[in-house]
Amino acid sequence: MIQRSPFDLTGLTGLITGAGDARGIGFATAKIMVNLGARVFITSTTGRIYERAAELHGPRVQIDAGTADLTVASQARAIVQQAAVDGLDFVVNNAGMTSSSRDAVNNGETGSIEDISEDGWHAGLDRNLDTAFHVTQAAIPFLKSSDCGRIVLMSSVTGPLMAMDNDVAYAAAKAALVGMTRSLALDLAKYNITANAVLPGWIETGSQTDAEKIEGRSTPLGRSGQPEEVAALVAWLCSRHAGYVTGQALVVDGGNSIQEMRHTSR
Numbered sequence: 001m002i003q004r005s006p007f008d009l010t011g012l013t014g015l016i017t018g019a020g021d022a023r024g025i026g027f028a029t030a031k032i033m034v035n036l037g038a039r040v041f042i043t044s045t046t047g048r049i050y051e052r053a054a055e056l057h058g059p060r061v062q063i064d065a066g067t068a069d070l071t072v073a074s075q076a077r078a079i080v081q082q083a084a085v086d087g088l089d090f091v092v093n094n095a096g097m098t099s100s101s102r103d104a105v106n107n108g109e110t111g112s113i114e115d116i117s118e119d120g121w122h123a124g125l126d127r128n129l130d131t132a133f134h135v136t137q138a139a140i141p142f143l144k145s146s147d148c149g150r151i152v153l154m155s156s157v158t159g160p161l162m163a164m165d166n167d168v169a170y171a172a173a174k175a176a177l178v179g180m181t182r183s184l185a186l187d188l189a190k191y192n193i194t195a196n197a198v199l200p201g202w203i204e205t206g207s208q209t210d211a212e213k214i215e216g217r218s219t220p221l222g223r224s225g226q227p228e229e230v231a232a233l234v235a236w237l238c239s240r241h242a243g244y245v246t247g248q249a250l251v252v253d254g255g256n257s258i259q260e261m262r263h264t265s266r
Contacts, residue, residue: 006241010037012148014238015083017070017135018095019052020044023206025154025234026094027052028227032235034061041083043068044095070095071126076134080142088142090150090238093132096173113168124169129176136184140193149193150238151184153177157201160249161257178249185247194246196237200230201253218262220255 019026039062108120143149159174184195202216216224
């Protein structure tokens with residue numbers, strides 16, 4: 001009998017949300033997963049997702065794509081049903097916005113508790129928390145039929161471990177994702193479904209600002225992380241060999257969150 005590699009995803013089918021950015025964590029995850037043999041359905045709010053699928057298209061690549069506004073429960077259910085036509089083994093809830101993104105600023109989702117509007121507060125929670133709730137709830141009936149049910153929620157170090165100024169909605173939503181992860185892990189264990197959260201720090205995505213690049217250079221490893229370094233962890237969490245890891249919040253931040261002294265040269 002041939003022993004599978006711990007990183008082999010052959011025969012698994014999954015949905016990855018928020019994969020429209022060519023330099024984002026979602027698309028990096030899709031690239032790794034299809035290379036490891038998975039069939040992947042990717043989604044985002046815009047038609048850029050079809051460009052991403054075309055970039056990966058090839059004779060040995062199984063990838064499909066669709067657009068949806070995952071803040072709307074009916075659209076989330078529809079996209080999950082599209083992804084699960086032949087079954088569903090994993091869901092990667094990557095959809096959301098960085099707190100410094102142009103959309104988040106323009107939509108009033110940033111600000112302190114004194115400054116943010118009620119609409120901005122709810123928009124931040126909708127985009128970063130409700131999207132994961134809608135997709136996960138819709139996916140559970142399909143995941144129950146898998147012998148390798150996996151849920152990954154993309155949180156952040158912002159919220160669960162630390163915070164930034166004027167960022168109350170984003171921090172609250174990302175912290176809530178960790179609580180949701182632990183609840184899912186307990187509720188779904190009887191179906192052999194695991195749930196884990198990944199907490200990136202400063203990552204060199206397409207939306208990273210110049211200020212964030214500077215912050216990345218102040219981490220113990222002296223650089224921002226690459227999307228592929230987050231994606232590799234996500235891919236393993238979705239593999240058959242990760243079946244005894246559940247309810248965990250796994251940090252990918254170059255050691256930044258363990259660093260107490262930041263202004264003393266090492």
